[in-house]
Amino acid sequence: xxxxxxxxxxxxxxxxxxxxxxxxxxxxxxxxxxxxxxxxxxxxxxxxxxxxxxxxxxxxxxxxxxxxxxxxxxxxxxxxxxxxxxxxxxxxxxxxxxxxxxxxxxxxxxxxxxxxxxxxxxxxxxxxxxxxxxxxxxxxxxxxxxxxxxxxxxxxxxxxxxxxxxxxxxxxxxxxxxxxxxxxxxxxxxxxxxxxxxxxxxxxxxxxxxxxxxxxxxxxxxxxxxxxxxxxxxxxxxxxxxxxxxxxxxxxxxxxxxxxxxxxxxxxxxxxxxxxxxxxxxxxxxxxxxxxxxxxxxxxxxxxxxxxxxxxxxxxxxxxxxxxxxxxxxxxxxxxxxxxxxxxxxxxxxxxxxxxxxxxxxxxxxxxxxxxxxxxxxxxxxxxxxxxxxxxxxxxxxxxxxxxxxxxx
Amino acid sequence: xxxxxxxxxxxxxxxxxxxxxxxxxxxxxxxxxxxxxxxxxxxxxxxxxxxxxxxxxxxxxxxxxxxxxxxxxxxxxxxxxxxxxxxxxxxxxxxxxxxxxxxxxxxxxxxxxxxxxxxxxxxxxxxxxxxxxxxxxxxxxxxxxxxxxxxxxxxxxxxxxxxxxxxxxxxxxxxxxxxxxxxxxxxxxxxxxxxxxxxxxxxxxxxxxxxxxxxxxxxxxxxxxxxxxxxxxxxxxxxxxxxxxxxxxxxxxxxxxxxxxxxxxxxxxxxxxxxxxxxxxxxxxxxxxxxxxxxxxxxxxxxxxxxxxxxxxxxxxxxxxxxxxxxxxxxxxxxxxxxxxxxxxxxxxxxxxxxxxxxxxxxxxxxxxxxxxxxxxxxxxxxxxxxxxxxxxxxxxxxxxxxxxxxxx
Numbered sequence: 001x002x003x004x005x006x007x008x009x010x011x012x013x014x015x016x017x018x019x020x021x022x023x024x025x026x027x028x029x030x031x032x033x034x035x036x037x038x039x040x041x042x043x044x045x046x047x048x049x050x051x052x053x054x055x056x057x058x059x060x061x062x063x064x065x066x067x068x069x070x071x072x073x074x075x076x077x078x079x080x081x082x083x084x085x086x087x088x089x090x091x092x093x094x095x096x097x098x099x100x101x102x103x104x105x106x107x108x109x110x111x112x113x114x115x116x117x118x119x120x121x122x123x124x125x126x127x128x129x130x131x132x133x134x135x136x137x138x139x140x141x142x143x144x145x146x147x148x149x150x151x152x153x154x155x156x157x158x159x160x161x162x163x164x165x166x167x168x169x170x171x172x173x174x175x176x177x178x179x180x181x182x183x184x185x186x187x188x189x190x191x192x193x194x195x196x197x198x199x200x201x202x203x204x205x206x207x208x209x210x211x212x213x214x215x216x217x218x219x220x221x222x223x224x225x226x227x228x229x230x231x232x233x234x235x236x237x238x239x240x241x242x243x244x245x246x247x248x249x250x251x252x253x254x255x256x257x258x259x260x261x262x263x264x265x266x267x268x269x270x271x272x273x274x275x276x277x278x279x280x281x282x283x284x285x286x287x288x289x290x291x292x293x294x295x296x297x298x299x300x301x302x303x304x305x306x307x308x309x310x311x312x313x314x315x316x317x318x319x320x321x322x323x324x325x326x327x328x329x330x331x332x333x334x335x336x337x338x339x340x341x342x343x344x345x346x347x348x349x350x351x352x353x354x355x356x357x358x359x360x361x362x363x364x365x366x367x368x369x370x371x372x373x374x375x376x377x378x379x380x381x382x383x384x385x386x387x388x389x390x391x392x393x394x395x396x397x398x399x400x401x402x403x404x405x406x407x408x409x
Numbered sequence: 410x411x412x413x414x415x416x417x418x419x420x421x422x423x424x425x426x427x428x429x430x431x432x433x434x435x436x437x438x439x440x441x442x443x444x445x446x447x448x449x450x451x452x453x454x455x456x457x458x459x460x461x462x463x464x465x466x467x468x469x470x471x472x473x474x475x476x477x478x479x480x481x482x483x484x485x486x487x488x489x490x491x492x493x494x495x496x497x498x499x500x501x502x503x504x505x506x507x508x509x510x511x512x513x514x515x516x517x518x519x520x521x522x523x524x525x526x527x528x529x530x531x532x533x534x535x536x537x538x539x540x541x542x543x544x545x546x547x548x549x550x551x552x553x554x555x556x557x558x559x560x561x562x563x564x565x566x567x568x569x570x571x572x573x574x575x576x577x578x579x580x581x582x583x584x585x586x587x588x589x590x591x592x593x594x595x596x597x598x599x600x601x602x603x604x605x606x607x608x609x610x611x612x613x614x615x616x617x618x619x620x621x622x623x624x625x626x627x628x629x630x631x632x633x634x635x636x637x638x639x640x641x642x643x644x645x646x647x648x649x650x651x652x653x654x655x656x657x658x659x660x661x662x663x664x665x666x667x668x669x670x671x672x673x674x675x676x677x678x679x680x681x682x683x684x685x686x687x688x689x690x691x692x693x694x695x696x697x698x699x700x701x702x703x704x705x706x707x708x709x710x711x712x713x714x715x716x717x718x719x720x721x722x723x724x725x726x727x728x729x730x731x732x733x734x735x736x737x738x739x740x741x742x743x744x745x746x747x748x749x750x751x752x753x754x755x756x757x758x759x760x761x762x763x764x765x766x767x768x769x770x771x772x773x774x775x776x777x778x779x780x781x782x783x784x785x786x787x788x789x790x791x792x793x794x795x796x797x798x799x800x801x802x803x804x805x806x807x808x809x810x811x812x813x814x815x816x817x818x
Contacts, residue, residue, distance in 0.1 A: 089681045090634070090689070132683050195639025212638055216684050225499065225793040228673035228696045229621055229765030230604025233664055235789070240674045244656045251650060255642055264637035265649045266684045268691070272498045273676045274541050275625050275694045275732075276767070277792040280499070282677070285684045287637040323684075356638030358685070380644070383686040384634040 004346050005113060007402050009395035012105040016394065019045060019085075019101065020093035029385025030093050034086035034128035035063070035164065040171035042085045046100060046125060053107050055123070059175025061150055062143040063127040063168045066177070069107045071120040071409065078120040079409040080187040080368065081106065081401060084129035084140075084360060091130070092387020094192045094377065094394075100125055102190040102398040106405055117409035119185050126360040127168070134164045136216075136324045141360035143179045145367045150179050184368035186335050186408040189361045190401045191372055192389055196380025197353060204348035204396050206374030207340045211355040211362050212262070213296040213328035217286040219246070219307065222317040225272070225280035239282040240270065242316045247284070249306045253299065254288070261299060262289040262356060291354040293328040329362050335371035335408070342403035343373075348396055357382075373400050413755050414522060416811050418804035421514040425803065428454065428494075428510065429502035438794025439502050443495035443537035444472070444573065449580035451494045455509060455534060462516050464532070468584025470559055471552040472536035472577045475586070478516045480529040480818065487529040488818040489596040489777065490515065490810060493538030493549075493769060500539070501796020503601045503786065503803075509534055511599040511807040515814055526818035528594050535769040536577070543573045545625075545733045550769035552588045554776045559588050593777035595744050595817040598770045599810045600781055601798055605789025606762060613757035613805050615783030616749045620764040620771050621671070622705040622737035626695040628655070628716065631726040634681070634689035648691040649679065651725045656693070658715045662708065663697070670708060671698040671765060700763040702737040738771050744780035744817070751812035752782075757805055766791075782809050 022042045023032035032038045043065060047057050050067035058066045068078065083099025103123035110117070126144070131137025134156045142148040154165030168174040193199075198206050223237035247265060254261040267285040288303065290296035304320060311318035343350045353374055361370050375397035378388040431451045432441035441447045452474060456466050459476035467475045477487065492508025512532035519526070535553070540546025543565045551557040563574030577583040602608075607615050632646035656674060663670040676694040697712065699705035713729060720727035752759045762783055770779050784806035787797040 088683060088686060095636075131685065132681075135684070137685065193639060194636040195641075196644060197639075214638070224790065226789065227504075227603040227766050227791040228675065229623070229671060229698050229767065230602060230606075230791070231671075231765070231789055232604075232668045233660075233671060234667065235605060238673075240656065240677070241660060244653050244660070247649065247653045248657060251642075251653070258643065259641045262638060262640075262642060264647075264685065264687050266637065266679060266686050266688060267682045268649070268677050268679045270675060270677045272541075274497065275544070275675050275696050276540065276546065276673065277497060277675050278673050279675055280793070287684050289638050356640070357636050358638065380635065380640055381633065382636040382639070383683075384689070 005109065005402055007105050007109045007395065007398045008112065009391065011108060012101060012394060012398055013391045015101050016093065016097065019097050023087065025090060025385055027385040029387065030087045030091050031089055032085060032087040033089065033133040034130065035167035035171055039086055043125065043173060046085065049104060053104065053111060055107065058177045059173055060177040061175060061179040062140050062153060063173040063175065064140045064144055064179065065125040067123045069121045071117045073118055074120055076119040077183040077185040078122040079185050079405050080122045080124055081189060081405060082124035083189050083191060084126045086128055086130050088130055088132050088383045090385050092382055092384055094387055094389050095194065095382055096129055098192055098394060099190045102401050105398050106402045109402055117406065119409040121405060121409055129360055133158045138358060138360055138363055141363040144181055145363040147363050181367035187364050187368045187370045188335060188339060188401060188404055189359060189372045190397050191359060191374060192377040192382060193374040194357045194377060194382035198351065198374060198376035199380060201351060203351040205343040205350045205400055206353040207336060207343065207350050208331060208355050208372035208374055209336055209352050210291060210331055211329040211359060212289040212291045213293050214287065214289045214326040214358050215296065215300055215322060216324035218321045218323055219284045219286055220319040221282045221311065222280065226278045228276040228278060236278055237315045238278050239316055240279060242311060242314045243282045243284060246307055246310050249310065250303060253302050253306065257290060257295060257299065260291055289356060291328055296328060326358050326362055329365055331365060331371040332369035335369050338404040338407050339371055339373050339400060342400045342407065346399055373397050414518065414811055416514045416518045416804065416807045417521065418800065420517060421510060421803060421807055422800045424510050425502065425507065428506050432496065434499060434794055436794040438796065439496045439500050440498055441494065441496040442498060442542040443539065444576035444580055448495055452534065452582060455494065458513055462513065462520060464516065467586045468582055469586040470584060470588040471549050471562060472582040472584065473549045473553055473588065474534040476532045478530045480526045482527055483529055485528040486592040486594040487531040488594050488814050489531045489533055490598060490814060491533035492598050492600060493535045495537055495539050497539055497541050497792045499794050501791055501793060503796055503798050504603065504791055505538055507601055507803060508599045511810050514807050515811045518811055526815065528818040530814060530818055538769055542567045547767060547769055547772055550772040553590055554772035556772050590776035596773050596777045596779045597744060597748060597810060597813055598768060598781045599806050600768060600783060601786040601791060602783040603766050603786060603791035607760065607783060607785035608789060610760060612760040614752040614759045614809055615762040616745060616752065616759050617740060617764050617781035617783055618745055618761050619700065619740055620738040620768060621698040621700045622702050623696065623698045623735040623767050624705065624709055624731060625733035627730045627732055628693045628695055629728040630691045630720065631689065635687045637685040637687060645687055646724045647687050648725055649688060651720060651723045652691045652693055655716055655719050658719065659712060662711050662715065666699060666704060666708065669700055698765060700737055705737060735767050735771055738774055740774060740780040741778035744778050747813040747816050748780055748782050748809060751809045751816065755808055782806050
């Protein structure tokens with residue numbers, strides 16, 4: 001068994017706190033939406049730290065940042081780590097940023113210890129992972145992996161009509177490196193679990209063997225807009241009634257696939273949206289997930305049937321638009337093993353886990369051997385200003401990342 | 410029986426079409442939100458027509474416009490008619506404006522016929538009846554009737570933070586007349602039914618004997634914001650699930666009071682409102698109506714019980730705020746009779762009807778003997794760009810208004 005090294009936990013924790021101040025919200029969370037001035041400030045800080053650590057920094061055409069620490073043999077493909085710096089509108093201090101700063105801490109530790117790896121190491125910051133400002137999510141890693149087309153992705157607009165490409169240029173992160181995958185020896189992303197499983201089972205490290213499949217739909221239900229007073233209930237074509245009936249059925253559908261099925265209606269909008277008018281239209285976002293691709297496909301077929309049947313019986317028009325499809329992923333066995341062995345060798349308790357959240361590693365796994373490390377987060381709460389992890393958990397995960405990367409590099 | 414007179418239907422219809430062009434929407438409806446530049450244009454046009462018809466025009470401090478045709482004895486209290494010119498965001502061409510222009514047509518007809526009434530006549534335009542831009546609805550008539558306090562009402566803001574008082578001044582309709590009720594001999598408002606009853610029963614004229622009671626609530630359901638993927642369904646506190654369960658029960662509650670109970674959820678907002686996050690909060694507007702006040706009160710008690718029980722069982726926080734309370738109204742018997750007799754004398758078929766919609770006459774009835782005339786509207790559709798009435802129906806209603814006012818004045 002090779003020697004186990006440990007990172008500088010104080011430095012890692014200090015930097016997590018420093019970065020958490022960039023876009024800090026009144027309730028102690030973070031609002032660092034992709035390609036805003038605040039995102040730029042976070043990126044600038046990361047680049048400054050990387051350059052101080054002796055890394056060369058490159059930015060590609062979709063704004064992904066690559067900080068490189070040379071190896072003994074720079075002809076070899078790099079071992080990659082990293083995650084994202086953008087957040088949800090009312091997001092937490094660790095989602096994404098933990099993986100980025102854990103990667104930087106690995107490089108700082110190797111510098112401190114004077115260790116040179118055979119292969120070069122790279123820490124990456126992927127653009128617009130959250131999808132909160134620009135849809136789809138995981139845009140930077142998606143373009144890199146060839147899932148999305150660069151020029152189409154640059155044209156995507158936010159809700160204010162501002163283009164992703166224009167915003168990249170405005171904040172100075174429209175880079176020149178081609179936004180396509182170079183050969184990568186192995187990739188490991190450290191991340192908070194964003195769920196309750198590790199904490200509830202008292203496990204130190206989640207060995208992530210794969211990622212749930214996810215589909216996003218926009219469901220539009222159209223009825224007839226009438227005044228709230230004079231039209232008897234039985235003569236209405238009320239799309240809110242349709243929404244209520246359909247959502248109840250969809251919650252029921254997913255509950256049949258306990259504990260793995262998940263469905264979330266994050267965004268509901270009524271139009272015209274006034275008190276005394278039965279809405280003309282309701283739009284509902286649907287996020288549906290399952291770790292087994294076949295089961296996800298079956299769920300989606302049932303979902304379509306439910307919508308078709310209920311809209312017909314209520315005299316409504318239903319339109320279901322698929323906006324995103326991220327198939328279930330199985331990670332690379334060698335990368336999974338590197339994580340498991342590094343954790344066990346350091347005496348951490350481990351648990352195999354399937355990620356319920358999408359991550360840049362989903363797309364990266366299409367072009368590189370990939371796996372992930374999860375650390376417990378408090379009560380499983382994420383995408384929330386209250387998101388929290390212990391310093392110990394953060395350091396544990398970073399130690400595993402360090403030793404797994406050393407083994408792979 | 411006194412002699413029956415008839416209005417100039419072509420002039421009435423032409424003016425309805427001219428006014429419909431002010432704020433015309435691409436789908437043939439109207440967007441003339443209260444105190445916008447478009448509302449100002451509509452008001453200016455009305456004032457121009459009234460002055461050309463020899464009326465004196467006064468504007469009060471809440472922006473209500475009063476166009477006065479003198480009588481033989483100007484010491485007598487006036488007989489009032491009128492309605493509102495503001496519309497829903499995607500409203501129709503007749504809601505409100507019909508009652509205003511029918512009133513003006515009564516004056517024009519009397520001028521044409523050289524008829525002088527004993528009492529003066531006034532045509533009123535009430536400010537912000539719809540409540541679409543500034544809540545509460547019926548603000549102008551409410552202040553006039555002493556239901557709302559003038560200075561508080563002037564401070565109300567729209568969703569952009571613009572104040573009602575500032576907007577009144579900006580468009581030049583912050584008048585000097587006191588916004589308090591003067592003595593009124595009688596008041597009759599003509600309006601489209603906004604429901605399907607007259608059309609379905611083939612009735613020409615609705616003799617409105619009262620108005621449904623209405624209450625408005627804002628229901629806020631608060632849960633726990635978590636990432637859409639990792640948290641198993643059974644560990645969530647999802648306010649959307651709460652909304653679905655509560656709304657289903659409330660629809661059921663109101664359906665027990667067929668055909669008179671009504672409930673409408675016009676505005677639903679999720680926060681933060683992104684695809685991959687279980688919302689922290691859902692806000693739902695509730696508009697609940699019944700023509701019998703005791704039954705409305707019972708419905709509201711049951712509504713509160715349902716919300717309390719379901720939020721507790723789902724681990725959510727529920728907050729129900731009452732925003733508006735308009736008790737059920739019975740109109741004045743003499744005014745009701747004047748309408749009924751005028752309609753029957755002209756050979757129109759009549760039906761007693763309870764208005765499902767709130768109207769300025771609800772507040773006006775607190776300070777003056779009041780009733781309303783309803784005319785059929787196509788398929789009962791209102792608060793919709795497709796709102797429509799036949800020229801014949803419009804003329805019939807105006808003939809009834811003319812003769813009822815002549816009798817009362």
